Amino acid sequence: MKEFQDLALITPEEVENLLSLARRLEAHPEPRALEGKILALLFLNPSLRTLASFQAAMGRLGGNSFVISPDMSIHGLETRRGIVMDGQAAEHIREAIPVIASYADALGIRAFAEREELDHDLADKDYMAFRELVNIPLINMESAINHPCQSLADWKTMDDLGLPRAGGKFVLSWAYHPRALPLAVPSATVHMAAMRGMDVTVLRPEGFELPESIMQKARDAAQFSGGSVTETDDKAAALEGAHVIYAKSWASTKHYGHLPNDEKAREGLKHWCINNSWFDTTQKDARFMHCLPVRRGIVVADEVLDGPRSVVIPEARNRMYAQMAVLHQMLGTK
C-alpha cells in the first residue's frame, strides 16, 4: 500500500485485509516487524490521540518516529505558492515536506480544513497540494474532508462489539458545539458506515445538511455494500431501532465560512446534546460513539459518556491497531 488517503480509494477486500491484520497484531505483537524504519509525523494542527497512537503504533512494531510542527521551524511554514517570502515565515512547505519525507519510510500529514470556502475544502485542495510533494508512502492523519484512520478504527470497534453490518442501523447525529468544526469526521464516518453495509441515517438540524457530494459518495458505497443512506431532522424516526448513535458536531454547510451566520444558525440548538433519553427507542444495547475530543455536557451528557453504552475509549485504542495495520502493510517486508 502506497497511500492511505480515503477508505473510498481502497476496495472492501483491502479494508478486510487491514482489519484482519489489525486483529492479528492486537493478538500477536510483532516487536521487530519494522525495525530500522522511520515514520515522519507532520502536524499542521494540534493532536493528542493521533500523535500518541502513531508513535505507539510505530514503537510496538519496533520502528521509530519523529514529529514536526510549524512552531519547530524558525518562523513558521509558508504554504502559499509563488510568494515572495519577505514576511515572517523563513521556510516554505515546498521544501519542508520533501525534506521531512526524505528522512522517513512513510509520512503522516494532518492539515485541518480552512473552513472558508466549502468547495475548496470538499476538494481537499490543501492536502492534495501537499500530496504532490511526497514520494514515499503517505498517510492522511485528517485532512479537510477525510479521516480514514478514524474510520478504520471505528469499523474495527463495531466488528469487535459484534454490531451487525447488513441490517445494522447507524445514526450519525449532529451535536451542539460552541465552534464551527470541520466536516472531516462526519464525511468520513457516513461513508465508512455505508461501506460497511449499514443503514445510515444522518440526523441534523436544518442548515447543517452534509454536502451533496459527501452524501452521494456514501450512497455509492451503500449501493455496492447493500446498505442505505438517508438524511433527516426527524429525531424520533432516526433514533428508533438504532444500533449506534455516533455523535459529532460540524459547521453549518449553509453558512460555511461565515462565522456570525453559523453562530446564529446554532443558536437554540443546545438541546442537541446526547443524553440517556436519546436511547429510549434504540436497540436495547445500542452504543454511543464519538471520535474525541468531546465536550462534556455540551455534545454529550456525562450519564452517557460514563455509562455502559459509551465505546469512545475502545474507538481511540483501535486507532493504534488500525494504524499498525496500515504501517505494517506499507513498510513490512512480509
Add this chain to the structure above:
Amino acid sequence: MKEFQDLALITPEEVENLLSLARRLEAHPEPRALEGKILALLFLNPSLRTLASFQAAMGRLGGNSFVISPDMSIHGLETRRGIVMDGQAAEHIREAIPVIASYADALGIRAFAEREELDHDLADKDYMAFRELVNIPLINMESAINHPCQSLADWKTMDDLGLPRAGGKFVLSWAYHPRALPLAVPSATVHMAAMRGMDVTVLRPEGFELPESIMQKARDAAQFSGGSVTETDDKAAALEGAHVIYAKSWASTKHYGHLPNDEKAREGLKHWCINNSWFDTTQKDARFMHCLPVRRGIVVADEVLDGPRSVVIPEARNRMYAQMAVLHQMLGTK
C-alpha cells in the same frame, strides 16, 4: 509491580530488589528487555530531568515512549468533574487519561501540587483522582506530596557513595527561594532517609515546619528501620556530624496557600543558602544533595555546587537507573 506511587507502599525488601536491579542494569545493559513496549508520559507540569531520564530509560531497555502535555490538546485539558465544557478546554482528563493509557503498557503522570489547601495536597487528591482513571501500571512522576522516583535515585546515590544507613546522619535543610515551592520532594525525602535507617534531622526556620502527617509517616518508617526523625531550627546542632546535607526549599506550611503571608515569612531568610561554612562541623567528607533544578547563589553557593561535596549530577543520573528498574519490574518478562 502494578504501581510505583510511594516508597511507603512497598516493603524494604522490594526497595532492595529495585536497587539491586538498578545496579545490575547499570552494569549490564539489556537493550532488548522491553522491545515492543510503550511508556506513556503525561506531564501536567514542565519537566527536563524526568522527561529525559524516562525516555532514556525506556530506550536503553529497547522500548519506546511518547510524551503528552496539555498544550498538545487543542485547547488544554479540563480537570473539573461534572462541568459543562463551554469554555476553552475541548477535552476532559476523564477521556484523555484512559485514551493515553490505552496506547501504552505503563503510564507516568506528573501533577504538581495546587498549593491552595494544605489538606487537599497532603491527601494527594489530584493524583488520586487521576489514578482512578488508569488500568495499566502507573508511575508517580511527582505528585503534590510525593516523588518516589527521586527518592529511589537518592537512596541508590547514597548506597553508591557508601554513605552509612544505620548511624548515618541525614540533614534535610530548608533553603531560601523566591517562590513557594511544593512539599513533594521534602516529604518524600524525609521518609526515604528514615526508611533507609538513617538519623534524620529536618532543619527549617519557624513557619516552615513539615506537616505532622508527613513527620509521622517518616517516624513510622524510622521505627521499623531503626533510624530516627527529629525537626529543629537549631542549625549548629543539626549540622554537627552530618553525613549529608540535602537542601530543598518549600512553601511555608503555616501560611500554605496565602502567597503574601508566605512571602513575608521568608523575608529575612536569604541567609538560608548553603555555603562551605555549613560543612564546618559535619563529617569531613559530608555530601551535598539536591534534586535539581537549583538556583545558584540562592539555594546553594557556587562553591558548594562546583566543589567535591556536591553529588547532584550522580543523583540526576540515578533517576534513569532507578526508573529502568521500576520499568523492568513492571513490564519485563523475566
Add this chain to the structure above:
Amino acid sequence: MKEFQDLALITPEEVENLLSLARRLEAHPEPRALEGKILALLFLNPSLRTLASFQAAMGRLGGNSFVISPDMSIHGLETRRGIVMDGQAAEHIREAIPVIASYADALGIRAFAEREELDHDLADKDYMAFRELVNIPLINMESAINHPCQSLADWKTMDDLGLPRAGGKFVLSWAYHPRALPLAVPSATVHMAAMRGMDVTVLRPEGFELPESIMQKARDAAQFSGGSVTETDDKAAALEGAHVIYAKSWASTKHYGHLPNDEKAREGLKHWCINNSWFDTTQKDARFMHCLPVRRGIVVADEVLDGPRSVVIPEARNRMYAQMAVLHQMLGTK
C-alpha cells in the same frame, strides 16, 4: 571519535572514512547497530532538519534519542556564570548540560551566534563554554561559527553527483535576506569546499566580506588539498565556469552586531537573488546548493529552486546519512 566539532579538526582521511561509512549505511541499513544507545539533543535554538535528521538517523541504527529545549525547563535556562539566580530562570546550564549528558551515550548541542561581538562569535565562545561541561561524545549541531554536519552532508552530496574535487569551481555566493543571519554556514562551507580540493570563490558585496580568520582557515585547507580560495564582488568573473553556486545570506561583518547599520548596508542589495541568469556562464550542468531553510523569491528564484539545477533536497537528505556515519563511529562497537 569523541567529538565532531569542526571538519578542520579531523584529517582528510577521517573525512573519507565518514563519507565511505555514510555511503555504506545508505546502501546497507544496520537497524541494530546502536541498539540500547541514547542520543541527547539539546536545542538552544529552533530546528526542523537537524531535529528530524538526527532522530531519524538514530532510529535507523536501532538507537533512540530525546530532545531538550529551554522551554522544557520550568522558567528557561540561565547561561551566565557566577550569577545569583533571583530572576526567572530556575535552572543553570551548568547543571542542565551535565544532567542531560548523564542520560546519553552522545550529546548534540545547537547554539546559534549571539551576533553582538564578532570576536566572541569567531572564537565560538558559547559553544566552547558548553563543551567544557560535557564528558561524553559531543556533536556540534550548529554553533556560532561552525556547522560540520551540514558540511559533511554537502561534501557527500557533491560526491554523489560526481562534481569534481581538483579543478571543481565552487562559488559561495552571498544572497539578500531581510535579517542579519549567522556566519556559521558560510564559514563552514568555504572551509569544506577548500578541504575538498576545489577552487573556491566567495562572491559577496562590499561590507559582507568573510572575516580574515575564516578566510585564512580555508586557505590553509586549500594549501593542503591543492585547491584555492579567493574573494570578490565581481559577479561575472566569479560565476564563469562554476560547477556549483552555493547561496547563503549572512550578516554584514563590517557592521556586525549593529542592526541599523547592517540594514543600511543591505539596502539596495535585493538583486542578490539567484535566478536562472546567474547560470548563463557557469558549467552547463552547474548545480544550485543551499542548506535550507531558504526564502523563495528573496534568496533564490522559484525557477532555480524548482528546476533541475537545485540539489537542496539531496543535501538535506544527506544530513541524515552523514550523521548516521558520525553516530556509528562514535557509538558503534564494530
